[in-house]
Amino acid sequence: MTYINNAALIKRQLMVRLAKMMFAGTLGTQVDYIPLQQAPRESASVRCCIHHDRAVLRYRLMALLGFAVENEKPEDEIRTLASYVAEVEQKGADRLDDKILTVIDEACSSCVRANYRVTNACRGCVARQCIMNCPKNAIHIENGHAVIDEKICVSCGICAKACPYHSIIYQPIPCEEACPVNAIKQDERGKEKIDESKCIHCGRCQQACPFGAVMERSEIFDVLRMVLNPACKTIAMIAPAIVGQFNTELGKVVTALKKLGFDHVVEVAYGADLTAEKETAEFVERVEHGSVCMTSSCCPAYVEAVNKHISNIKPLVSDTPSPMRLTGEWAGQKWPGAKRIFIGPCVAKRAEARASEHVENVLTFEELGSILVAAGVDVLECEETTPDQVATATGRKFAISGGVAGAVIAAASGRGVKADEKLFNGLDKKAFATLKVVDKVIKNTTFIEVMTCEGGCLHGPGVISNPVVARRFLEKMLKEHP
Amino acid sequence: MSKKFKITICSGTACYVLGGAQLMMLEDLMPAEFRDQVEIVGSACLQACRQGGSGQPPFVKINDYLMESASIAKIVDYLRKH
Numbered sequence: 163m164t165y166i167n168n169a170a171l172i173k174r175q176l177m178v179r180l181a182k183m184m185f186a187g188t189l190g191t192q193v194d195y196i197p198l199q200q201a202p203r204e205s206a207s208v209r210c211c212i213h214h215d216r217a218v219l220r221y222r223l224m225a226l227l228g229f230a231v232e233n234e235k236p237e238d239e240i241r242t243l244a245s246y247v248a249e250v251e252q253k254g255a256d257r258l259d260d261k262i263l264t265v266i267d268e269a270c271s272s273c274v275r276a277n278y279r280v281t282n283a284c285r286g287c288v289a290r291q292c293i294m295n296c297p298k299n300a301i302h303i304e305n306g307h308a309v310i311d312e313k314i315c316v317s318c319g320i321c322a323k324a325c326p327y328h329s330i331i332y333q334p335i336p337c338e339e340a341c342p343v344n345a346i347k348q349d350e351r352g353k354e355k356i357d358e359s360k361c362i363h364c365g366r367c368q369q370a371c372p373f374g375a376v377m378e379r380s381e382i383f384d385v386l387r388m389v390l391n392p393a394c395k396t397i398a399m400i401a402p403a404i405v406g407q408f409n410t411e412l413g414k415v416v417t418a419l420k421k422l423g424f425d426h427v428v429e430v431a432y433g434a435d436l437t438a439e440k441e442t443a444e445f446v447e448r449v450e451h452g453s454v455c456m457t458s459s460c461c462p463a464y465v466e467a468v469n470k471h472i473s474n475i476k477p478l479v480s481d482t483p484s485p486m487r488l489t490g491e492w493a494g495q496k497w498p499g500a501k502r503i504f505i506g507p508c509v510a511k512r513a514e515a516r517a518s519e520h521v522e523n524v525l526t527f528e529e530l531g532s533i534l535v536a537a538g539v540d541v542l543e544c545e546e547t548t549p550d551q552v553a554t555a556t557g558r559k560f561a562i563s564g565g566v567a568g569a570v571i572a573a574a575s576g577r578g579v580k581a582d583e584k585l586f587n588g589l590d591k592k593a594f595a596t597l598k599v600v601d602k603v604i605k606n607t608t609f610i611e612v613m614t615c616e617g618g619c620l621h622g623p624g625v626i627s628n629p630v631v632a633r634r635f636l637e638k639m640l641k642e643h644p
Numbered sequence: 645m646s647k648k649f650k651i652t653i654c655s656g657t658a659c660y661v662l663g664g665a666q667l668m669m670l671e672d673l674m675p676a677e678f679r680d681q682v683e684i685v686g687s688a689c690l691q692a693c694r695q696g697g698s699g700q701p702p703f704v705k706i707n708d709y710l711m712e713s714a715s716i717a718k719i720v721d722y723l724r725k726h
């Protein structure tokens with residue numbers, strides 16, 4: 163389950179403030195006031211003082227403007243946000259290098275390295291199993307309580323198991339624990355750093371960090387600039403998971419997007435229909451040539467995981483382009499020259515889009531929501547309109563786990579190929595281990611679907627709606643338009 | 645018989661995006677003691693976001709009381725006290 167958290171709300175509030183200024187045309191001159199407005203003088207601080215809060219807010223705004231906070235040089239600390247706005251205007255997309263996520267050093271709380279902690283439930287007993295069994299001699303008694311020396315502790319966990327009072331608890335570093343590929347690690351100062359050569363951009367560290375220290379490098383600025391420029395034609399390509407994101411019908415969201423200034427709105431589920439078709443043909447052909455299994459390729463974090471961590475199974479991954487790419491290609495032919503903006507729940511799509519010639523920019527649902535709030539467009543008050551390109555239920559089901567496999571297997575069976583399905587619903591360490599040898603463990607002809615987010619895209623890091631709520635809307639829609 | 649509390653959750657876009665989405669789970673998370681005392685309804689924009697001085701979204705109305713920066717915890721707390 164995803165819990166609502168304050169760090170995410172602060173980010174959205176900042177996005178609203180930033181977008182409001184862009185609509186008013188005052189961003190270049192007013193942006194430096196945002197930290198002051200967000201943390202006014204008389205307000206209670208979250209960190210040690212409001213000045214620290216404001217410093218962190220400034221870094222958040224840098225990330226929202228698309229900059230990697232890590233690239234800040236020591237002398238840049240006195241730079242104004244206005245100077246960053248000027249830099250975006252001048253450099254455009256060139257400022258977006260390979261890093262998708264950025265860690266705000268100033269916000270990272272350098273969590274305690276040792277994963278075990280003695281709580282005040284410790285009674286300082288005579289048995290002292292914790293001390294007697296610690297292989298590193300890392301525990302001693304202080305004021306009648308056991309204390310773990312974090313510099314010596316190797317987080318083996320024996321003490322926690324040994325304590326008869328269960329007074330030693332496991333306390334992980336949230337981002338590191340959430341990362342399925344060990345891509346985020348502390349540096350010598352205890353600050354987290356993301357290793358780009360390992361990162362698959364799943365966005366879990368961002369969701370996990372209780373200090374909101376990991377942020378996406380947003381493209382809000384780029385998108386709004388295009389949308390606000392009447393000479394620039396824009397296409398909103400909305401991911402299947404958008405259903406239910408605003409607690410209302412899809413048709414109203416379409417109108418809201420047009421009110422914002424998008425010229426065309428297409429369902430990426432339409433591209434998913436195409437993906438399903440092509441992927442089935444590919445699967446059938448592979449089976450006819452003697453393969454036993456093939457995996458889906460629409461989840462970009464999974465594809466990245468294969469490339470960076472389990473490249474031995476690369477030949478098993480479908481070559482069919484993702485729904486986003488097919489939609490982009492189609493839209494590019496239909497409206498040549500128009501800018502294609504993918505709007506979805508996904509962080510990893512940012513990397514996929516940057517590597518693709520068929521998509522210009524990516525927004526998440528929460529970014530879109532914040533922009534709508536800033537523009538004063540209320541989705542519930544919009545009329546319903548049909549998207550410029552609609553999809554079928556097959557493509558719309560791509561938003562949930564089982565949707566891709568269901569589509570391919572049904573269509574393959576129509577072509578005389580009977581196949582089993584295997585779902586990897588959520589990419590964790592265990593799934594990695596199985597995937598690595600998947601072709602050895604699979605016996606019958608099988609289509610393998612892999613979704614990095616457990617539950618599918620409705621559970622992505624960029625969603626607004628609680629997945630339970632979104633799922634109700636999706637199911638209703640599938641029922642009405644089978 | 646009318647219920648003791650009528651809770652109106654705003655799902656206008658400003659409220660929904662800025663924290664209101666989670667309030668849709670109120671019904672599922674309502675403590676058993678209040679289950680038969682509350683009626684929960686959704687609503688379009690309550691207009692509170694459009695008038696200054698009402699506080700921050702998300703807004704929720706409990707009978708006639710307008711709660712700003714609403715959360716499930718805050719709502720349950722209010723029910724306990726009244």
Ligand code: FES
Pocket residue numbers: 654655656657658659660688689690691692693694701703
């Ligand atoms: S959106 Fe809730 S009061 Fe306006």
